[in-house]
Amino acid sequence: MGKPANTLNPAFNGEVVAVPGGEHLNRCFSCGACSGICPVSQAIPAFDPRKIIHMIRMGMKDRLLSSDFLWYCSGCQSCVFVCPQDVRFAQIMGALTQLAVKEGYVGEQELVDKGKAAQVDRDLCVACLTCVRVCPWSIPKIDKQGVAVIDVEACRACGICVEECPAQAILLNESEDSRLLAACGS
Numbered sequence: 001m002g003k004p005a006n007t008l009n010p011a012f013n014g015e016v017v018a019v020p021g022g023e024h025l026n027r028c029f030s031c032g033a034c035s036g037i038c039p040v041s042q043a044i045p046a047f048d049p050r051k052i053i054h055m056i057r058m059g060m061k062d063r064l065l066s067s068d069f070l071w072y073c074s075g076c077q078s079c080v081f082v083c084p085q086d087v088r089f090a091q092i093m094g095a096l097t098q099l100a101v102k103e104g105y106v107g108e109q110e111l112v113d114k115g116k117a118a119q120v121d122r123d124l125c126v127a128c129l130t131c132v133r134v135c136p137w138s139i140p141k142i143d144k145q146g147v148a149v150i151d152v153e154a155c156r157a158c159g160i161c162v163e164e165c166p167a168q169a170i171l172l173n174e175s176e177d178s179r180l181l182a183a184c185g186s
């Protein structure tokens with residue numbers, strides 16, 4: 001989003017560690033267990049958890065936070081279970097996406113366009129409260145106009161509300177990582 005992608009920021013590692021989810025980053029000793037088990041990495045070799053951690057440590061903030069790689073992590077937690085140091089790479093990816101949104105590397109509409117957040121079609125919503133009831137994270141709310149709204153920054157893009165909405169008023173675009181993974185399977 002207009003930020004230079006080739007500058008280095010030595011404080012970036014500390015910024016990531018300060019965000020909830022990033023606090024275990026410095027436990028990593030680059031063993032590669034996360035990269036070896038990552039299903040996304042298997043299908044999209046350019047997505048490599050070990051390289052992403054290395055980019056953080058090198059201070060490649062602008063390049064990483066403006067990259068589509070941030071949005072490829074499926075959050076499956078496979079990396080968490082194999083890590084001998086309890087680094088919790090999936091949570092680090094969450095911290096990075098939070099930083100990208102907070103610092104303006106990606107906007108709300110881009111999150112919707114990338115398939116990383118659901119969106120309510122206000123003309124179709126009947127405020128039946130189904131989305132409010134089914135969301136495990138309590139993200140959809142009913143606004144003062146009596147229409148469901150979804151906090152795009154908080155949305156996990158799980159698709160539960162999309163599937164359960166009886167009015168089909170909630171939309172979730174297919175994400176780029178889903179398209180890439182589907183292409184690898186065919």
